Amino acid sequence: MLRAAMGVMFLSFNFDEIASIINARSLAIVGASGVPMKFGSFYTSAQLQMDFDGPLYLVNPHEEEIMGREVYPDLKSLPETPDVVALTIPAHRSIEMLRDCAELGVKGVVMIASGFSEIGEQGRALEEEALELAREGGFRIVGPNCFGIYNPRNRMTVLPGYDFSKSPGRTAFISQSGGYSVHVARQAQSLGLGFSAVVSYGNAADLNETDFLRYFTQDGQTDVIAGYLEGVMDGEGFSNALSEASAVKPVVLWKVGRSESSRRAVASHTGSMAGSSEIWDGLVRQYGVIPASGVDEVVDILLALEHLGVRPGRRLLMASGGGGIGTYAGDIAEAEGLTLPPLEGESLKRMQAILNRAGAVAGNPLDIGAPLIPLQEFEGAIREAAMNPSTDILIFDLAINFGYILAGEPGLDLVGDILIRIHRDIGKPLVVVLYSRSFDPDKLDLEGVLRRMRWKLLKEGIPVYPSVPRALRAIARVNI
Amino acid sequence: MLRAAMGVMFLSFNFDEIASIINARSLAIVGASGVPMKFGSFYTSAQLQMDFDGPLYLVNPHEEEIMGREVYPDLKSLPETPDVVALTIPAHRSIEMLRDCAELGVKGVVMIASGFSEIGEQGRALEEEALELAREGGFRIVGPNCFGIYNPRNRMTVLPGYDFSKSPGRTAFISQSGGYSVHVARQAQSLGLGFSAVVSYGNAADLNETDFLRYFTQDGQTDVIAGYLEGVMDGEGFSNALSEASAVKPVVLWKVGRSESSRRAVASHTGSMAGSSEIWDGLVRQYGVIPASGVDEVVDILLALEHLGVRPGRRLLMASGGGGIGTYAGDIAEAEGLTLPPLEGESLKRMQAILNRAGAVAGNPLDIGAPLIPLQEFEGAIREAAMNPSTDILIFDLAINFGYILAGEPGLDLVGDILIRIHRDIGKPLVVVLYSRSFDPDKLDLEGVLRRMRWKLLKEGIPVYPSVPRALRAIARVNI
Numbered sequence: 001m002l003r004a005a006m007g008v009m010f011l012s013f014n015f016d017e018i019a020s021i022i023n024a025r026s027l028a029i030v031g032a033s034g035v036p037m038k039f040g041s042f043y044t045s046a047q048l049q050m051d052f053d054g055p056l057y058l059v060n061p062h063e064e065e066i067m068g069r070e071v072y073p074d075l076k077s078l079p080e081t082p083d084v085v086a087l088t089i090p091a092h093r094s095i096e097m098l099r100d101c102a103e104l105g106v107k108g109v110v111m112i113a114s115g116f117s118e119i120g121e122q123g124r125a126l127e128e129e130a131l132e133l134a135r136e137g138g139f140r141i142v143g144p145n146c147f148g149i150y151n152p153r154n155r156m157t158v159l160p161g162y163d164f165s166k167s168p169g170r171t172a173f174i175s176q177s178g179g180y181s182v183h184v185a186r187q188a189q190s191l192g193l194g195f196s197a198v199v200s201y202g203n204a205a206d207l208n209e210t211d212f213l214r215y216f217t218q219d220g221q222t223d224v225i226a227g228y229l230e231g232v233m234d235g236e237g238f239s240n241a242l243s244e245a246s247a248v249k250p251v252v253l254w255k256v257g258r259s260e261s262s263r264r265a266v267a268s269h270t271g272s273m274a275g276s277s278e279i280w281d282g283l284v285r286q287y288g289v290i291p292a293s294g295v296d297e298v299v300d301i302l303l304a305l306e307h308l309g310v311r312p313g314r315r316l317l318m319a320s321g322g323g324g325i326g327t328y329a330g331d332i333a334e335a336e337g338l339t340l341p342p343l344e345g346e347s348l349k350r351m352q353a354i355l356n357r358a359g360a361v362a363g364n365p366l367d368i369g370a371p372l373i374p375l376q377e378f379e380g381a382i383r384e385a386a387m388n389p390s391t392d393i394l395i396f397d398l399a400i401n402f403g404y405i406l407a408g409e410p411g412l413d414l415v416g417d418i419l420i421r422i423h424r425d426i427g428k429p430l431v432v433v434l435y436s437r438s439f440d441p442d443k444l445d446l447e448g449v450l451r452r453m454r455w456k457l458l459k460e461g462i463p464v465y466p467s468v469p470r471a472l473r474a475i476a477r478v479n480i
Numbered sequence: 481m482l483r484a485a486m487g488v489m490f491l492s493f494n495f496d497e498i499a500s501i502i503n504a505r506s507l508a509i510v511g512a513s514g515v516p517m518k519f520g521s522f523y524t525s526a527q528l529q530m531d532f533d534g535p536l537y538l539v540n541p542h543e544e545e546i547m548g549r550e551v552y553p554d555l556k557s558l559p560e561t562p563d564v565v566a567l568t569i570p571a572h573r574s575i576e577m578l579r580d581c582a583e584l585g586v587k588g589v590v591m592i593a594s595g596f597s598e599i600g601e602q603g604r605a606l607e608e609e610a611l612e613l614a615r616e617g618g619f620r621i622v623g624p625n626c627f628g629i630y631n632p633r634n635r636m637t638v639l640p641g642y643d644f645s646k647s648p649g650r651t652a653f654i655s656q657s658g659g660y661s662v663h664v665a666r667q668a669q670s671l672g673l674g675f676s677a678v679v680s681y682g683n684a685a686d687l688n689e690t691d692f693l694r695y696f697t698q699d700g701q702t703d704v705i706a707g708y709l710e711g712v713m714d715g716e717g718f719s720n721a722l723s724e725a726s727a728v729k730p731v732v733l734w735k736v737g738r739s740e741s742s743r744r745a746v747a748s749h750t751g752s753m754a755g756s757s758e759i760w761d762g763l764v765r766q767y768g769v770i771p772a773s774g775v776d777e778v779v780d781i782l783l784a785l786e787h788l789g790v791r792p793g794r795r796l797l798m799a800s801g802g803g804g805i806g807t808y809a810g811d812i813a814e815a816e817g818l819t820l821p822p823l824e825g826e827s828l829k830r831m832q833a834i835l836n837r838a839g840a841v842a843g844n845p846l847d848i849g850a851p852l853i854p855l856q857e858f859e860g861a862i863r864e865a866a867m868n869p870s871t872d873i874l875i876f877d878l879a880i881n882f883g884y885i886l887a888g889e890p891g892l893d894l895v896g897d898i899l900i901r902i903h904r905d906i907g908k909p910l911v912v913v914l915y916s917r918s919f920d921p922d923k924l925d926l927e928g929v930l931r932r933m934r935w936k937l938l939k940e941g942i943p944v945y946p947s948v949p950r951a952l953r954a955i956a957r958v959n960i
Contacts, residue, residue: 090838113839114838114839115838115839118841145839175804177802177803177804177807178802179801179802179803179804180802180804180805183879183917186917186918187917187918187919189918190917190918190919190920190923191919228804230804230807256804256807256808256810257807258811258814258815259811259813259815261814261819261821261822261844261845262808262810263810264822264843265803265807265841265843265845266807268841268843268847269803269804269806269807269841269847293811293949294812294948294949295947296947296949321659322657322658322659323657323659323745323748323749324655324656324657324658324659324660324708324710324736324749326749327657327710327736327737327742327745327746327749328736328742328774329742330736330739330743330744330745331736331737331738331742332773332774333739333741334738334739334740334742335738339741340741358570358593358594359595359625361745361748361749363744363745363748364741365741365745367748367749369594399663437662437663437667438666438667438669438670439670439671439931439934440931441928441932441934443670444924444927444928447924448921451919451920451921451924454919455921469773469774
C-alpha cells in the first residue's frame, strides 16, 4: 500500500478539477490520424464516431485532413484552448507537447503512451518531467500508459471504444488496465448495462485510483462504482476514500497482485506496488466492498446490482425443468451463503395440486418436469413459487431447448412471456439462467435465439446468467 | 454411502451383461410415436435420425406407421427377440411390458419413466416388482427415471439426442441426471469432443454407478470416465470400483448433495442418498479422481484431457496483448497451484531483442503490446516463449478483436495460423483463451468468427477456453 518511490507529493483532491476533465467541453487529439495502421487512428475514429458534444480539434503536423475534418499542425494553432488534450503520440515526444499544454493553460491531459515509469529509470525521469510541467501549468494528468476516458454524457471517448454506447448509465468503472477497461465496458454494454464513465488511468502519475474513487463518490450521476486495481498509490488516502464511497453506493473491486508473478507483472505493467493481500482483504470486509475476480464476475455483479440492487435477499426458490439442476443449485447456494428454504403447508399443497404429473416434483428446488408440461400448469407452478412468502428471489433455468424444441423460437417466446408476466404481477426479483447447448459454428441460429430472449428479459429488469453457479455467485455478492 | 433401504441384493458385476445392453445389436422402442407432442416421439425421432446399426422395432398398439416404418402392436409380435427394449411408456404401464420382456428373454430394458422409488412408497413397490421380473427373466434394467443410453458405436440413442454425433470418441459419461447427460454431451460435442457412450441411469434400481464405472474401466474404447453423481448405492463397491478405474484412466466426477437442500432434492429426484461429503472428499483425494462442479467445468476438464492429457505440467507461460491479463493470470495460477516462472538469461534477452517496442513487456507474463505488433515480431516472441525450457504450457489470450479489428476475419486467421505453426513446430501444449466482446443479438457475425477460429484451433489439438480463469482451472485439474 506504499507509494512507489517517486518523490512526488500528492495534491489534495479537487472535484472540480477532475470534473472539468471528465466532462470536458472541448477536446484536442494530438497524434490524430486517418491512416488505419497508426495508433492515433483508433482514438480518432472512435471519437469521431462517438460525436463529441463540443469542439473537437485534431492535431497532427503530418496530415492535412482526416475524414473530411480540418487538422491543426500543433496545439498553439488551435482557435481556442481545449479543456482536455489527449496525447496519442509516443512517450519521447510527449514532453514538448506538455510544454504547450502548460503555456496554453489546458485543464487536463490524457497521456496514452507507455514508456514511462513502468519501464524503469529512464521512463521514470520522463514521467517526473511530465508531472513537473503539469504542476507548473496547473493542469492534471490522466495516465500515462493508459487507455483514457469514456464519458457518454459529453460523448467523449479518449478510449478506443468506437462502438461504445452514446447513452449514459449509472455505473462508473475505473481501471488501471486499459485492456480490461474496454473489455468490461463492451461486455457489459452488450448486456444492456450503461456507464456514467469509464476511466483507464494506467500509471496514475498524477490523478490516481483514490482521486477517481472520490470523484465518483460525489458524482450524482453515478450509482455504482466498479474498479480493476493493480496497486494503490496512497494507502491511507485510498482507505479513507473507500470508506466514504462504500457508505453511499455499492463499490465492486477486482484487485490483482496477490501472487509473486502477479506482483512482478504489476511492476512492469503500471509501475505500481501491489500491496499486502491481508490489508486489502481487511478493507474489503470492513467497508462492505463487493470483491470480484475476472471480467465475467465483474459483469455478473454489475448485472445483479442493476436489476436486483443491493441485498435482494438470500432465500432462493430454484425452479427448472429437471431434477439435476435444483440438486446442484442447492450445493452452490449453501457454499455461497444462500438458502433454498423447503416449501411447506398450503403453498406446497397448492403447487402439488397444479403439478400432479410424473417427472415433476413440487417443492424447492422445483422440478416442473419439462419440457412437456402444458403452459398453464407451468405458469401456475412458477407463480406459486414466486408468491411464496419465503421466496426472496425466484430463479428459473431456461435452457433454450426448453419450449424451443417443441415450437421453435415462438415456443420459447411463450415461456419468456409467462416469466415476464409473473415478474410484473408479483414484483419480486426474478433471475433467469439461459444458455445455448451448442458452440457449433453452424448453429449460430441457436445463439441468435438465446441473445434475443436474453435481451427481451433484460429489458424487463430480469437479469440473465449463462449458468446456475454464475447466477448464484452474483446474487451472493450483492447481498453485502 | 449406504444403500437405500429396498431389501434388494446386489448382483455381482458382469461385464458381458452390460456390454450386451450398451452394444445392443437389436432394439425395440415401446411407446414409439410419430405424434410430435408425445413423450415417445423424442426417443423415436432421435433414434431414427441416429440410424441404429441393427434391427430397430417400433412398438405401439395405437399407431400403425411412424415416419414410413412398420409399427408392432406389442413385443410378442416382433419377428425376433431384441437385445434391448426401451420403455418410453408411463410407470404404471411398465410392469406388463416387463412380463413380456421376461418371457421373451431380452438382455436389457431401459426404463425411462419416472414415478418409481423417487416418489415414495407406491413407486418403490412398483420398482421392486420391476426388479423381481428382471431377476426372473434374467435381464438387467437401466433406470427407471432416466434418459437412457447413447452409444455412437452401434448408433443407439435411447437418449433424446437427435443431433448427437455418429462418430465415437474416447470419453464415457455416466450420469444420474438425464438432463445433465444430454447437456454435457451436447455442449462437449459442439467443442469437438466425442463419447464412447453416455449413460443416464436415474434411480439405478438394478444397474448402478458402480456397475457402469466398472464397465467403462474395462471397456477398451474408453480412455476417460466422467460422471455426474447424486448418491452412491453401494459405498464399498463404489470405492473399490473407483480405485480400480482411477488406476488405469482419468476419472472426472461431479458429485452433488453436499447441502441440506441438495440432499432433499437428491431424495425426490432419484430416490438415492447423497452420503457424507467427508467420505467423498477422502475418496477423491485417495484415488486421484478429478473433482468437477457444474457442466462448464466438466466440459473444460474433458477438453483439457483430450488435448493436454493428464499431468501436462504446472509451469505456464502466459502471453497476451495486454498487461492486465498476465497480471490477473498470475493470481489465478498461484491460487490453483500453477506457476508463471520468471523468464531469465538468454531467453529473456532474445525476447527483449524481438519485442523492443513501447507497450510490450518481455517476460512471463508476456505482454506483446497488441494489437499493433507486426506479425513477424508476434511470431518471434511467441515462439521464444514456447521454446523456453521452463515453459510446460504456453497460454495465449486471443480476444477476437486481436487482429480482427485491423483486418477482419482474415487478420485474425493470420494470428491463428501463427499459433498453429508454433504448436506444430515446437510440440508443446498450447492453450488459447478466446471470446467475443459482445453478446449483442445484432453482432452474431462476431460470434461466428469466434466459433470458426475455435474449431480451427481445436482441430489442431489446441484447447480453447472462454476466459483465463476457466483455462487455468482446467489445467490445474488435469495435473492430478
